[in-house]
Amino acid sequence: MLKNLFRLDNKVIVITGATGLLGRRHAEAIACYGGTPILLDLSQQKINDFAIELNDKYGTDSIGFSIDITNEKAIESNAKLLMKKFGKIDGLVNNAANNPKVEDSKDVNFSRLENFPLNIWNDDISVGLTGAFLCAKHYGFAISKNSNGGSIVNISSDLGLIAPDQRLYKKEGVADNCQNVKPVTYSVVKTGLIGLTRYLATYWADKNVRCNAMCPGGVENGQPDEFMKEINAKIPMGRMARPKEYQGTLVWMLSNASSYLNGAIIPVDGGRTSW
Numbered sequence: 187m188l189k190n191l192f193r194l195d196n197k198v199i200v201i202t203g204a205t206g207l208l209g210r211r212h213a214e215a216i217a218c219y220g221g222t223p224i225l226l227d228l229s230q231q232k233i234n235d236f237a238i239e240l241n242d243k244y245g246t247d248s249i250g251f252s253i254d255i256t257n258e259k260a261i262e263s264n265a266k267l268l269m270k271k272f273g274k275i276d277g278l279v280n281n282a283a284n285n286p287k288v289e290d291s292k293d294v295n296f297s298r299l300e301n302f303p304l305n306i307w308n309d310d311i312s313v314g315l316t317g318a319f320l321c322a323k324h325y326g327f328a329i330s331k332n333s334n335g336g337s338i339v340n341i342s343s344d345l346g347l348i349a350p351d352q353r354l355y356k357k358e359g360v361a362d363n364c365q366n367v368k369p370v371t372y373s374v375v376k377t378g379l380i381g382l383t384r385y386l387a388t389y390w391a392d393k394n395v396r397c398n399a400m401c402p403g404g405v406e407n408g409q410p411d412e413f414m415k416e417i418n419a420k421i422p423m424g425r426m427a428r429p430k431e432y433q434g435t436l437v438w439m440l441s442n443a444s445s446y447l448n449g450a451i452i453p454v455d456g457g458r459t460s461w
């Protein structure tokens with residue numbers, strides 16, 4: 187029935203980076219629409235607390251696991267455990283990513299491409315891309331065994347579609363070689379997820395496993411007023427997103443309401459990538 191199209195009842199959905207700013211919102215939306223969020227992140231205490239919060243509020247059976255998603259053995263073991271407990275996995279939200287952080291010295295800005303540390307590059311790619319690949323490999327394979335298939339949603343970014351505008355980070359009176367920039371790994375990871383989405387969309391399509399990417403724009407999260415003024419001027423709707431504004435799109439992408447959506451790259455950015 188039409189009124190049930192967006193329901194996620196009895197769907198077991200794995201979410202990586204589940205205790206982050208958007209990960210929490212993803213899990214809340216899934217639980218609210220009747221799904222069972224499986225929370226993956228690094229801190230077991232945070233995951234446990236969040237699972238209890240979801241279960242108390244929505245009456246779901248959410249559980250959480252402290253897992254390094256770059257550890258294939260841990261992912262493989264967890265997928266088998268979930269299959270044993272629930273008998274199936276219906277969905278995967280590849281949400282985890284590093285927020286590239288580099289420590290600057292007095293004379294060198296390490297966010298800049300010419301100074302960007304190789305170890306940070308490797309770590310960011312490992313979490314954001316390799317982790318998504320490993321989760322698709324094991325949780326996605328489990329989804330492909332379902333008689334009704336399921337859905338994989340990769341959380342990309344508007345910066346997977348356009349280059350970052352480095353002018354947003356520029357400060358007056360600071361030498362060019364010391365100016366902050368959006369680190370290279372963010373764009374590379376988010377663009378890579380779009381490629382992974384298209385690959386997966388065709389790989390298990392005959393098993394009714396759909397894969398799509400959401401490309402969120404920036405989220406209001408206490409940024410400086412000057413930055414907000416600059417970026418809002420570049421968005422047709424004149425503002426960044428509120429944290430809950432991606433929830434509806436995610437539910438749609440995971441539910442039967444999007445049963446013929448496959449290989450789509452969906453910008454949810456207030457129109458920023460339209461300019």
